[in-house]
Amino acid sequence: MNITYNSVKTKVSGLFQSSLFKNSSWGIISQMSQTLFLSLFFVILARMYPTGIFAKYIVANAIYQLVTAFSTMGLSQWFIREYMHTEDKPKMISKFIKMQIYFGLIFYAVNICLAFLLYGDQFTRVLIILMGVNVIFDNLINGIKSLNIANFEQKKTAIILTIESVLKFVAGCVLFIYPFSIITLSVILIAIRFLTLNLFLVIGSSNMITIKTLWGCSVSYFDLKAMVIMNWAFVIIGGVSIINWRMSNIIISKVLTAFDVANYEISFKIFSIAQILPVVISTSVFPLLVKHYSKHDKGDFFAFYKKMHVYYLLFGWLAYTFIYSFSNKLIPLAFGNAYLNNAEYTRQMFLTILVFPTALLQANVLIAMKMEKQDMLFNIIALVVNLSVCLLGVLYIKSLAVVNYSIFVSFLVFHIAQDILLLSRKMTTLLSVLKFYIISAAFTGGYILLSKAINPYILFTLTWIITLAVTFAGNKLQYTKPAILSKSMSR
Template identity: 45%
Template sequence: MILYYFKKITSLWQSSLMRNSFWGLASNISQALLISLFYVMLARKYSATDFSYFLIAISIYQFLTTISNLGLGQWFTREVANTGNTEKIISKFLKLQLYCGAGFYLFNVLIAFALYDNHEIRLLAALAGINIVFDNLIYVIKCLNIAGAAQHITFKIVVADSILKFLMVLLFCFFPMSIIALSFGLICIRFLTLNLFLKFGLRQRLDTRSLLINKIPIKEVARIVINNWPFLVIGSASVVYWRIGNIIISKMLSLFDVAIYEISFRIFSFFQIVPLILSATLFPHFVSLYNAGNTSQFTACYKKYLHFFLIYGLFIYTFIYSFSGWMVPFLFGQQYAAAPIYTEQMFLTMLLFPTGMLQATVLISMKLEKVDMIINIISLIIVVSSILVGLSFIHSLTVVNISIFISFLIFHICQDYILVKKGILTIRGVMNFYSATVLFIAGYAYLTSKYMAVTLFGIVWALVAVVLTITRWIKTVRSQSAIADTHTL
């Protein structure tokens, strides 16, 4: 059985798609880990007020930087693959992203001045917003690396960027600096990262003369955006979904609540990487199966990975439920001792997030990106309205976390409805999914009140691992026996 899995992994590594996806996954996990450490150091070294000011500025910047690239990554990747004159398309896309970055930077400053009277928040937002321009240019090269199966370049530069940020905070431990000075230092690091991307990502692909010669008319920009606008909504909805929550909290709750929410989200964002990257990796496979008209294999592939994503969500939630009580204060400091309960609440969404990302991938592979876009918009409207109405009556982060969970539950149910209509899912299968999730979590919560969380977590997941391994082995043996019987006949 071990030999079987070894051969399987070896065969997967021989695929250029899997190798490219591996570098994408490694890049994102490494970056998330180092960025998480970066925020841990910030939370421990700065006051809750300064930390919150910084988080508000970063939230505005991240909110806009997701929209500023116009969601044109897939269009650009496709054009690079299909167009012979790659230098022309690269120079046009680079110019487009530069103009959009500059425009959204100005919008970033206007939002900061319109929403906040605090001088420090405005200054931090103006500094952080400069990264929008840098990020847009980096976005071009990242997409180019994906199209050219050169994710290893992205991996190396992204890790270097994260290490430099972390080292800067370590330097702060010995030479204290203001939050403004730190923000300026982060801009310098991002500028260095941009130059690394330009040097190693665009080397021998583009020259300055080509960048000056090739122009992109406004009509062409409008045509590209109109033809690809569903991808803008789909690509930006997730980040907008989370970042807008922090902006609302900063206006309706305390600065301390801003810090608590960000701590919970930083932990959540680390664990959401695996389903996001794996869903993106599976996308080409789903597309090929669907285009081939092989409905049975398409459905079987979806259901197989659905089980994995479900188990991942259950595992991560029970991990946080069992260990967040001591883990969060240990990492971020005792001043945030109130954070664990809100972290547990936020991670309720993790029960649905992995399978939700998988089902979004399935819908897009079935050319239902407009349907997925509508579902995203519905979910976004629900979460914003729920938070605003809820906080008007109850001033607590619980309102925010429960609103996020409810909106994502509706998001998931809408996906289920579409997949049932398309014959990919059955009503019975949907009911089994929700029943299994509720019973498992309810049973785990009950047992946690009776036994030590650490011991229970280890025993439960050891048993799950044994059951899954035996089940997989039995299926493999049966499959081999069936093949042998066929040859005998």
């Protein structure tokens, strides 16, 4: 008993001391608090503004996020990977940040062009142009966030972004006392983002970024061109992941109704909350994958990947079962009876969470192995699948369900393509891949069937008691076998 207690105590102590736990815990705590305030802010907007105005705000936000995805040129992961090995870190930081400033200015101009090309409505154009100002600020903030990840200092990023989320929530609360237009709100949000940028420059950059160092750093047109050409795979990876989601907003706004735009955004907002945990943990997992892969012996790299794969898989199941059981109660409670039927759309979208976490992990594995071009190709294939299924489906079946299912199909194709490559690199086995899909399908299908006969609270609780017990027993058996084998061999 004492041995068991001591071993558990040692494992818990080791967990709390690990860099993965320290950095991820700060990110998770921060993201949870941000999510709380930003979700409340979003709920306030959905309740305070008419659906038509709210839908236009969503469209403007989608355009801004779409442009932002490309404005960083997808260089964050490249910077984190290269920063860990470069000797002249100050020079690399200054050059990276200055490039982000230039890219931000260029893509703000792109944002303005899209406002006039895509929409004839003057109100929507003004919203797109106003919100697009954040592209410039976001690029600088993204650069400093990447620096903090590379230095394992996510704590700074967490504190600053939490402050920003609180300020946005306060701005939303003012609407109850003094209602104002969505244009005025957009100006206030720009001011808050500018304040966030200044906090990042003063607190978040560890004095590694100053006006003097940026001014002294020379970045020419040819430097920008060379950087993009050398790392064009990252540019596409960074952009495609956002296009997969945000192009749907534009398609819906053109083909379906304003109410469908609002419904899609509510489902996506809930999905965004669910993906926080794997995304935040990935910011700490990725540098560790790079570190393990740099070693001559790749045993630690394989073991770390397999362990993370189990955790990511379980999270996907947990998120899906929770939404399937409780979305019909929680969504009307949060957004009002106007969105009473949204639960079904959210359940459809959450099929993607079954493959999203492990696809994210496998994408990080490929980039750590310097196979970003293959990952880029998979992203392009997924985008083509998504847009093809979505456009064809919406033309013949004018339903939001088509959009949600097209996203799921695209991520499924993306995951399968990754599996095939990892199989060829002997990172996994065919049996493991088949078990992933068969068990996931059986788990999901079984849960859906049982939900028709069992109370959702009882079903959810029992499902996760059994699932965690089986997982724990499996891990225990896995670690016990080598010990038994080693004892028998010593005899």
